[in-house]
Amino acid sequence: MTTRRTFLTSGALAAGASALAAPAIAQGAPLKWRMQTYAGATLGEHVAKPAIDAFNKIANGQMEIELFYADQLVPTGELFRAMQNGTIDAVQSDDDSMASPTEVTVFGGYFPFALRYSLDVPALFNHYGLDEIWKEEYAKQGIQHISAGSWDPCNFATKQPINSLEDLKGKRVFTFPTAGRFLAKFGVVPVTLPWEDIEVALQTGELDGVAWSGITEDYTVGWADATGNFLTNSISGAWIGHFFANQKRWDEVPDHLKELMKAVFDQSHYYRQHWYWAGEAKLRVTGDKMKLTTIPADQWATVEAAALEFWDEIAAESEVKAKVVAKIKEYNQAMTKAGPPYREA
Structure with missing residues (x-):
């Protein structure tokens, strides 16, 4: 029978040997990224900084993302090209503002009346195929589309x-x-x-x-x-924004840090969802400005x-745009048929 004393001593020795034999998690200098957000410093304190701070803390020295605010490194309209050519490594923006040369750019930011509530964004991307479409379109440009989330209404x-x-x-x-x-x-x-x-x-x-x-x-x-x-x-009812990365830089990141980045960015999407949802109602009621x-x-x-009519105008421009518009129509028809609380009767 193994006694508590022999278990503790043999267990400690075994654990020490394993630790000595195991390779170090981080080798060499940590990865360093530069990310620029569409948001100015005041807004960025809510929509970007908490996520980047969390990632840097949890990454524990293996990787660090340096955050820059609107126009600090490059003008917002040049964000896509700067990321594509490697001037910066990652971007938080909508497709429209950063002048992305993709077929889905027109749907970034606020596509008129496509969304009623903030939950419509993750529903469309995760359950109606938009995430797959975005990833395919950005892969053609050498960009990793990491994730999409909702911001406030327009x-x-x-x-x-x-x-x-x-x-x-x-x-x-x-x-x-x-x-x-x-x-x-x-x-x-x-x-x-x-x-x-x-x-x-x-x-x-x-x-x-x-x-x-x-x-x-x-x-x-x-x-x-x-x-x-x-x-x-x-x-x-909601702005569609994303996290993107230069594909070559993304490929250099170890899998566990990719998963950490995606998890932290998903948490960022969630934070914005409830921050804006609460704020929109509260300030309409209590705001005095x-x-x-x-x-x-x-x-x-x-x-x-x-x-x-504008949707149909956009859909006529390309097959990809027509596919996205069809998804938006399908989704809104389902929401309307479902009735309250999804859509008014």
């Missing part, structure tokens, strides 16, 4: 109140390329500027408003002070109808 924040579709005409608005293309149908004038310049542009009158985020972001980054009016009608306005339902219905 609402107008403006200096002058918006109470009708007529009030949108002529408004110079900072927004995403595809959203701007759609909103131009209603007289909106899309404006492209560096993210960090938006607050000043609102203060000086260069911009009349933004259609870039929900109310949480308006308060977080200071746009609530520079606008003062929030339109409750939403262009999209923005007056809420609403375009009447009958007028807004014409915008929704135009979005469906």
Whole structure:
């Protein structure tokens, strides 16, 4: 019979021998990556930094990701090319903002009225095949699509109140390329500027408003002070954003660190989901910097109808775009048939 004393002594010796024989987990210098996010420093504290801090801590010296905010290394519109040529190793952005030359770029950010709630994003990517489509399209460009997640809805924040579709005409608005293309149908004038310049542009009158985020972001980054009016009608219920990496750099990462990165980024997606979901409701109720306005339902219905025509317009451009639009239509039809809480009756 093995006694407790002999077990402890023989066990300790065996454990020590195993430890000496086992190869070191980390060999040589740690891997170092540079990642740039679309978000400025204030917003990045929520949407990017916690995930990168967690990864660096858990990686325990084997790998380190250095985080940069909007336009710090390269302009946001050059993020894709910089990642593709290896100037930076990874990116957190939507496809649209970083000018990705893929067939799916038009769906990044806010594709008008495709999503009602933040949960629609992971549902589409994980259960309706969008993740596979994105990975295939980015592989053609030498990029690893790591994962997609949802951010906040898209609402107008403006200096002058918006109470009708007529009030949108002529408004110079900072927004995403595809959203701007759609909103131009209603007289909106899309404006492209560096993210960090938006607050000043609102203060000086260069911009009349933004259609870039929900109310949480308006308060977080200071746009609530520079606008003062929030339109409750939403262009999209959630923003689609992603984590990407240069494929060669991704291939250099050990499998266990790849899994860690994916897990940490999934946690990041989850954090944003509840942070925005809670913030959107709370600030509409308790926020004191923005007056809420609403375009009447009958007028807004014409915008929704135009979005469906816009989908077909996009689908006609390529087979891949048609495939994505078909998935979006299939999903929304299922949600509508399911009724509350998925969609209103």
